[in-house]
Amino acid sequence: MCGTAGTAIPTVKIDNDRVRVTEWRFKAKGDNTGWHRHEYDYVVVPLFDGVLEIDLGKGERVIAQMQNGVPYYREIGVEHDVINGNDFECAFVEVELLEARR
Incomplete structure (x- = not known):
């Protein structure tokens, strides 16, 4: 992921040739990842x-309902x-799939 810095705290847990796993922690309401x-x-x-x-x-904002432990998938871009x-x-854990699709 690339972009501007926000106020949420990213902690990389795994980073290798296949995956990057990052925990994103938001300490307070309004904390953000930054545009990316x-x-x-x-x-x-x-x-x-x-x-x-x-x-x-x-100007477009949506509210996304989260449920503890229930993952979702998004594609590149x-x-x-x-x-x-x-x-x-x-907080949430983000798993980036660094290998190209087969």
């Missing part, structure tokens, strides 16, 4: 029940800023 474009397909596993606000640009919409600290 995904360079790889990826899977996100929320570590909380609640919501994330997704800024898609051009997604551009957005992810924002904590909760009144509590939250």
